[in-house]
Amino acid sequence: MSPIKFDVYGRYVLIFRTSEGWKIDYASDQGKRRPATDIFIPDFISEFEIEQYLADLCHEWATEKHPIVRRMT
DSSP: OOOEEEEETTEEEEEEEETTEEEEEEEOTTSOEEEOTTOOOOTTSOGGGHHHHHHHHTGGGOOSSSOOEEEOO
8 A cells, every 4th residue: 555645734644554553654845754653543543534533633733824634645
């Protein structure tokens, strides 16, 4: 499965499904990444529920400039 990219209130994350569950990395515009150890997505969350889950989990990150979570293409 290729990564799913999200803009989470201005922070970019890449999410992968692995045999151990969801893996989340922070991603930069320069192609660098690091593990997002402060975000955990339970195995029972489906790919189509991730956007709402991230919005609920990380809502404290919302700002006037970055008010939403959105899936990137």
